[in-house]
Amino acid sequence: MMKGETIVFYLLAALTLVSAAMAVGTRRIFRSAVYLLSSLIGIAGLYFWMRFEFAAAVQIVVYAGGIAVLIIFSVFLTQRAGDDMPTPPMLRTIAAAGAALLGMGLVMLQLVAHPFPTPAVAEVDRSVSAIGRRMLATGDDGFALPFEVVSLLLLAAMIGCIVIAMRTKPNQP
Amino acid sequence: MMEPGLYHMLFIGAALFFIGIYGFLTRRNLITMLMSLELVLNSVCLNFIAFNKYVWTDRLDGLFFTVFIIAIAAAEAAVAIAIIIHLYRSHGSIDVSSAEDMKH
Numbered sequence: 001m002m003k004g005e006t007i008v009f010y011l012l013a014a015l016t017l018v019s020a021a022m023a024v025g026t027r028r029i030f031r032s033a034v035y036l037l038s039s040l041i042g043i044a045g046l047y048f049w050m051r052f053e054f055a056a057a058v059q060i061v062v063y064a065g066g067i068a069v070l071i072i073f074s075v076f077l078t079q080r081a082g083d084d085m086p087t088p089p090m091l092r093t094i095a096a097a098g099a100a101l102l103g104m105g106l107v108m109l110q111l112v113a114h115p116f117p118t119p120a121v122a123e124v125d126r127s128v129s130a131i132g133r134r135m136l137a138t139g140d141d142g143f144a145l146p147f148e149v150v151s152l153l154l155l156a157a158m159i160g161c162i163v164i165a166m167r168t169k170p171n172q173p
Numbered sequence: 174m175m176e177p178g179l180y181h182m183l184f185i186g187a188a189l190f191f192i193g194i195y196g197f198l199t200r201r202n203l204i205t206m207l208m209s210l211e212l213v214l215n216s217v218c219l220n221f222i223a224f225n226k227y228v229w230t231d232r233l234d235g236l237f238f239t240v241f242i243i244a245i246a247a248a249e250a251a252v253a254i255a256i257i258i259h260l261y262r263s264h265g266s267i268d269v270s271s272a273e274d275m276k277h
Binding site for chain 1: 176177179180181182183184185187188189190191192193194195196198199200201202204205207208209211212215218219222223225226227228229230231232233236237239240241243244245246247248249250251252254255256257258259261262267
């Protein structure tokens with residue numbers, strides 16, 4: 001008899017992997033975006049399963065709520081959503097599948113041969129207030145500098161998006 | 174069946190990574206290539222969280238790496254989609270083979 005926790009893990013893993021495979025395999029681009037969305041939600045479920053509630057919340061808000069919606073909007077702006085995409089040539093499909101399977105095999109060989117240490121130390125406090133204190137701490141274990149650098153990066157990306165997407169007048173060079 | 178643990182999470186991470194690589198190599202549409210790239214980034218995040226959960230339980234570094242990767246991925250997706258929409262306006266297509274102005 002399997003524990004409920006184990007059953008939930010295998011359901012989440014199946015949701016993630018099957019919808020990821022459908023996202024790269026289907027010929028309809030809009031379906032591909034929706035399968036990607038369900039794969040991202042499956043990953044958020046895996047974070048919840050590992051009791052990383054903050055990472056799961058960030059995953060749902062930024063990925064499922066932000067990036068997936070952005071991708072769906074750009075599909076609507078640039079494609080006729082009902083059309084099938086052309087099938088890739090057989091040679092390219094075989095070569096890509098071979099490369100992916102070969103890489104997967106090599107990684108799995110390394111993985112089963114490598115013993116990871118299993119520490120007996122207690123789990124650290126992962127509440128949101130503890131995470132916030134660590135993120136703004138300036139000491140040895142703080143993340144204040146990366147936090148500031150990422151905020152600058154987001155500002156630069158925002159300005160870059162506006163500049164790239166600005167419509168240039170047709171009579172200008 | 175086995176109790177899920179670190180190896181299960183790393184297997185899911187590796188499988189997602191190579192599903193993303195397969196999609197990146199077969200697709201010729203810029204939006205679907207971007208979607209495959211998001212799968213690759215997510216597999217990396219999953220690995221970081223799994224290591225944080227099962228190997229370095231007394232630290233929070235994996236969680237912070239994941240949060241920063243997600244922030245950078247959001248910025249990257251926004252810039253990529255701005256470029257894609259601009260390319261669609263100027264070329265009328267977002268197939269990679271139509272964007273070869275910078276060849277030579």
